[in-house]
Amino acid sequence: MRLCPHAAAGGVRRCQAGILRKLMSAEAPTSPLSELRAAVRAAAAALSSSAGEGSFRLTLERPKKAGFGDYSTNAALLLAPALGQSPRAVAERLGEDLTSRLDGLVDSVEVAGPGFLNFFLSDAWLARATSFVLLAGDDWGAGGAEPAERILVEFVSANPTGPMHVGHARNAAYGDALSRLLALRGHSVEREFYVNDFGTQARKLGESIQARARGQQAPEGGYQGEYVAELAAEIPRAAEMDLDQLTGEGIERMVARTRASLEKFGVAFDRWFFEHKLHSGTPSLVEHAFDVLEEQGRSYRSEGALWLRTSDFGDDKDRVLERSSGDHTYFASDIAYHQEKRERGFDRLIDVLGADHHGYVGRMHAAFQALGGESDRLELLIMQFVHLVSRGERSSMSKRSGHFVTLDELIEEIGVDAARWYLLARSHDTTIDLDIDLAREQSSDNPVYYVQYAHARISSMLDRLGEQRVTQAAQAEVPGDARLEPSERELVKKLLSFPDELAEAEVRRAPHRIAAYALELAQAFTAFYRDCKVIGVEPEEVETRRIQLCLGAQKTIARSLELLGVSAPRSM
RNA sequence: GCGCCUGUAGCUCAGUGGAUAGAGCGCUCGCCUCCGGAGCGAGAGGCCGCAGGUUCGAAUCCUGCCAGGCGCACCA
Numbered sequence: 001m002r003l004c005p006h007a008a009a010g011g012v013r014r015c016q017a018g019i020l021r022k023l024m025s026a027e028a029p030t031s032p033l034s035e036l037r038a039a040v041r042a043a044a045a046a047l048s049s050s051a052g053e054g055s056f057r058l059t060l061e062r063p064k065k066a067g068f069g070d071y072s073t074n075a076a077l078l079l080a081p082a083l084g085q086s087p088r089a090v091a092e093r094l095g096e097d098l099t100s101r102l103d104g105l106v107d108s109v110e111v112a113g114p115g116f117l118n119f120f121l122s123d124a125w126l127a128r129a130t131s132f133v134l135l136a137g138d139d140w141g142a143g144g145a146e147p148a149e150r151i152l153v154e155f156v157s158a159n160p161t162g163p164m165h166v167g168h169a170r171n172a173a174y175g176d177a178l179s180r181l182l183a184l185r186g187h188s189v190e191r192e193f194y195v196n197d198f199g200t201q202a203r204k205l206g207e208s209i210q211a212r213a214r215g216q217q218a219p220e221g222g223y224q225g226e227y228v229a230e231l232a233a234e235i236p237r238a239a240e241m242d243l244d245q246l247t248g249e250g251i252e253r254m255v256a257r258t259r260a261s262l263e264k265f266g267v268a269f270d271r272w273f274f275e276h277k278l279h280s281g282t283p284s285l286v287e288h289a290f291d292v293l294e295e296q297g298r299s300y301r302s303e304g305a306l307w308l309r310t311s312d313f314g315d316d317k318d319r320v321l322e323r324s325s326g327d328h329t330y331f332a333s334d335i336a337y338h339q340e341k342r343e344r345g346f347d348r349l350i351d352v353l354g355a356d357h358h359g360y361v362g363r364m365h366a367a368f369q370a371l372g373g374e375s376d377r378l379e380l381l382i383m384q385f386v387h388l389v390s391r392g393e394r395s396s397m398s399k400r401s402g403h404f405v406t407l408d409e410l411i412e413e414i415g416v417d418a419a420r421w422y423l424l425a426r427s428h429d430t431t432i433d434l435d436i437d438l439a440r441e442q443s444s445d446n447p448v449y450y451v452q453y454a455h456a457r458i459s460s461m462l463d464r465l466g467e468q469r470v471t472q473a474a475q476a477e478v479p480g481d482a483r484l485e486p487s488e489r490e491l492v493k494k495l496l497s498f499p500d501e502l503a504e505a506e507v508r509r510a511p512h513r514i515a516a517y518a519l520e521l522a523q524a525f526t527a528f529y530r531d532c533k534v535i536g537v538e539p540e541e542v543e544t545r546r547i548q549l550c551l552g553a554q555k556t557i558a559r560s561l562e563l564l565g566v567s568a569p570r571s572m
Numbered sequence: 573g574c575g576c577c578u579g580u581a582g583c584u585c586a587g588u589g590g591a592u593a594g595a596g597c598g599c600u601c602g603c604c605u606c607c608g609g610a611g612c613g614a615g616a617g618g619c620c621g622c623a624g625g626u627u628c629g630a631a632u633c634c635u636g637c638c639a640g641g642c643g644c645a646c647c648a
Contacts, residue, residue: 065591074590077628087628113591114628159648201648305646316574316644323646330648358576359643384577385641425596426585429577431641433584444610447596453610461607508588516586519595526611535607572610 031499032129036060036071036102036119043097044075047090048083062493066486069110069118070126070493076115087115126492127482127545133495133552134474141498141559145186145506152341153179155352156262157194160254161205163227164261164407166386166423166434167354172407173423173565174383175352176267177511180563185506190270190346194337197251198275199330205254206247213238227257261407265416266565278336279328286328289336289371290321298370308335310366313375319363334360335367342373350379355431358382381509383428389435405436414443417566421448424564425515447519451557452569454522457529458554459570465535465547473547482545487524487531494524495552498560511564518560525553 037060044058058075076091083090091111098117099109107120133140155175158168175191183189196202208222212232218224232238235249255272262268278285290306293299298309304324308331311318321332341349353360361380368378388405410419413436422439425447426432462470484492498517505513534546558568 059590061590063591064594068591072591077590080628116591196648199648204648303646307646320646325646327646329646355577355642357643361576382577382642387641430585431578442597445597449610450596453608456610457608464607512586516595523595529607530612533607537607571608 031496032125032132033060033071033496033500035105039098039101040073040075040094040117043094043101044079046097047093048079062497063116063118068112068116070121070489072112072116072118074116076111076117080115091115091117123482123484123489124480126484126489127478129496130492130545130548130552131478133555134548140555141502142184143186144499144503145182148186148188149347150188150190150345151182151348151350152190152192152344152346153182153350153352154192154194154341155179156258156267157196158258159196159201160251160258161201161223162225162254164258166388166405166407166410167383169265169407169410169419170386170423170432171352171354171383172262172265172267173420174428174511177420177424177514177564178350178352178381178509180565181502181506181511181514184563185502191268192271192273193269195251195255195272195274197248197255198279198333202247202251203243205250206243209235209238209250210241210243210246227254261411264411265407266420273337275333275337278333278340284336285340286332286336289332289339292339292371293321293335296370296372308367308370310363310370313366313369315363315366319367331363331367334364335371338364338368338373338378339371342371348377348379350381352381352383355382355384379509381428384431386423386432386434389433390437405434410436413440414446417448417452418443418446420565421446421515425512427510427512448566449572451518451522451561452567452572454525455554455557455561455568456570456572458525458550458557461534461550462547462554463570470547470551473544474551476544476548478545478548479541482541484545485528485532487528488546488549491524491528491549491553494521495549495556498556502563514560514563518557518564521553521557521560525557528553 040058040060058073058078060071060073063069063072076094077087079094080087080090088111095109095111095117098119099106102109102119105122105125107122110118110120112118153175155178156164156168156172158164158171164172179189179191204219204222205228207219208224208228209231211218211222212224212228213235218228231250231253234253235241235246238246238249241249259272283291290299293308298312299321300307300309305320306322307318308321309318319331320329321335322328338349351364361382364380365375365378369375414422422434423432465473498521501513501517505511528549532546534543534550537543537546561568
């Protein structure tokens with residue numbers, strides 16, 4: 001945590017470190033809310049030392065109705081059965097205790113409904129909480145992962161035999177946003193793309209290019225898009241080149257195209273892992289994986305093939321690793337790849353897969369355990385499909401039918417920011433219907449612009465105020481007798497919920513929550529902007545406080561958008 | 573047949589045990605002497621797929637059913 005700037009500046013004014021230390025006293029100093037939570041927990045413990053810690057989960061949440069206070073807890077409802085008292089009676093006792101524990105921080109604590117405790121926070125608490133956001137600096141919202149792990153996120157991993165389409169784009173946007181989120185939460189994250197450059201499909205690409213270069217029909221099951229013709233023209237002597245060499249050239253160029261498309265989309269990888277590396281060397285990584293499985297006693301020979309006993313780990317049936325023909329199955333490559341990942345020493349492996357691979361989840365988990373891994377160290381996240389819709393008709397993406405929208409086209413039609421928002425605003429386990437014509441028409445209605453606009457508007461206001469005034473306001477101490485307008489209070493609370501939103505998004509692997517949060521935050525800011533004049537408002541302390549609110553909102557919006565890979569423009 | 577995902581406002585979707593279920597878009601009606609109107613306010617619009625169950629409390633958990641998507645290879 002960054003030091004209080006007053007201390008660094010050697011200022012004579014009393015620094016806010018005192019109140020901050022108090023606010024941060026809870027075990028997870030990610031937000032001033034930690035203190036409230038800790039107080040509730042302490043009061044609950046005092047009431048029932050025996051009522052098992054952690055046998056229930058008490059919550060501190062923002063009630064929907066304004067009349068129910070700023071925050072509320074269900075602690076009394078959860079404690080009542082253990083204490084053998086009515087929830088309301090428990091709530092009364094908890095409330096009394098908390099009123100004294102939180103002296104000066106809350107205006108009142110009320111018992112309501114079946115036994116909820118509602119907290120009405122003091123304006124002073126809210127005003128100082130805003131300062132906390134600013135003082136946190138780059139640490140705002142960062143950290144909190146428990147425990148922090150070394151995580152490998154493998155995503156996209158599209159076959160390099162065709163262009164990236166919007167389904168891959170969804171996977172890319174999701175994997176990228178998830179990686180950013182995990183990193184901000186304190187994990188050490190590496191991103192990897194697995195390139196299927198080995199086997200039948202890769203060879204079909206080579207054959208297709210060669211056929212094209214010779215002016216022949218594409219082979220059975222081959223590829224025939226425009227890109228095949230481009231490759232045939234690009235690669236010198238494609239018509240007569242050795243097929244293996246041509247395949248290699250073709251794959252290399254397709255990977256370059258894929259990389260370029262993804263880069264344009266704002267997605268970068270730490271490593272591109274090529275499948276052919278699993279099959280080279282002695283012993284190859286595949287053979288090595290077979291050895292490991294044999295040592296673990298999980299493989300056997302039958303009917304001339306090598307089998308893996310995945311049924312030991314809940315799979316429906318055992319799976320073939322090496323066919324009776326001597327060829328390795330695709331599954332064998334995947335196992336070797338996962339073993340290779342394990343040996344690199346990650347605490348957790350995450351694979352982001354398309355919905356068409358979900359049948360593979362059970363057997364991969366089984367294989368992972370067969371290798372000696374713990375099942376919960378491997379996460380296979382399934383992305384549901386993007387369906388294309390045109391004139392009301394729905395169709396799956398298919399190159400043959402022409403129902404195909406590439407990532408490049410999507411970016412060209414609606415831009416990176418709108419595209420990423422569109423793909424990330426929905427949960428990964430719901431299918432998306434994309435009508436590209438409609439998306440183009442409506443792209444200016446994309447909520448992403450509303451969020452960006454709020455950011456640009458704040459930037460404009462701060463520019464108008466001038467750097468000197470803004471810097472001074474950022475460091476100023478807010479007087480304890482502040483009186484906040486309702487929309488100011490709402491904005492502060494929305495800002496403070498940022499770390500919790502991130503924690504929730506991380507645990508659920510749900511970056512779409514950040515999009516929802518960003519929109520709500522922009523709305524809270526816009527309401528504040530509507531109700532509260534900032535520039536030139538009297539007295540000066542009020543202007544100062546509101547500048548702080550603007551800064552906090554600007555920073556939090558920017559950070560939310562950054563997690564989604566969306567730009568936060570200073571003007572638009 | 574078996575498995576996974578989904579079913580919430582006209583449309584696209586949030587909301588995985590709490591109080592009167594939300595947002596965006598669309599629709600209706602208001603609002604541009606005011607820090608950026610890509611905006612603001614008000615309103616209409618819901619058997620939360622259906623039926624049971626669990627409990628103080630269920631859109632949320634359990635069971636069954638219905639509908640849609642996707643899988644169930646010694647294919648890749």
